[in-house]
Amino acid sequence: EAGVAQSPRYKIIEKRQSVAFWCNPISGHATLYWYQQILGQGPKLLIQFQNNGVVDDSQLPKDRFSAERLKGVDSTLKIQPAKLEDSAVYLCASSLILGGVAYEQYFGPGTRLTVT
């Protein structure tokens, strides 16, 4: 079974530029998560989707971050404009739902973003 795929793996941009990250979850996983992991810290949830609906985006900086999950499969996370403090690894995770309950979250390799 293929894991969670993410691209690109690395991205370097200047502040005030825009950037987009792509995630393809494990086949059949209805729930998709985007986490931000700053160096030396644990991941922090940015947004959670169930199918193509948003479940939790309470910690997403909506003035600059946006995310979508069209057709309930792939997802894109965008930052516009980027700030220096956005330098981090952006992790995508997915989980299966059975009987209305979401189970273990499986993470992709992440995209390392450097804002200069």
Added chain:
Amino acid sequence: QQQVKQSPQSLIVQKGGISIINCAYENTAFDYFPWYQQFPGKGPALLIAIRPDVSEKKEGRFTISFNKSAKQFSLHIMDSQPGDSATYFCAASIVGGKLIFGQGTELSVKP
């Protein structure tokens, strides 16, 4: 109340020794407690998880001990190996919801 506090921040263990990492939480609504292992340049990988209806879960060399009354849980790695050298994160959630991660423990197992 949403925090998960993890200690120690770093840990050095000799090969064959026992590695112990501790976590504490405040939100009594949490009902799912996983541990993740992360190697440099990789995403976190699920190692082992426990729900609060049991006090211990063992999978191979990895054991979670859970103390519901103290709101604490820990990871024990028996017979630690150099290949176990990685960063370990505890986490907590309400099942199906977002994971709240601890700050991480960098484990180094010396040969």
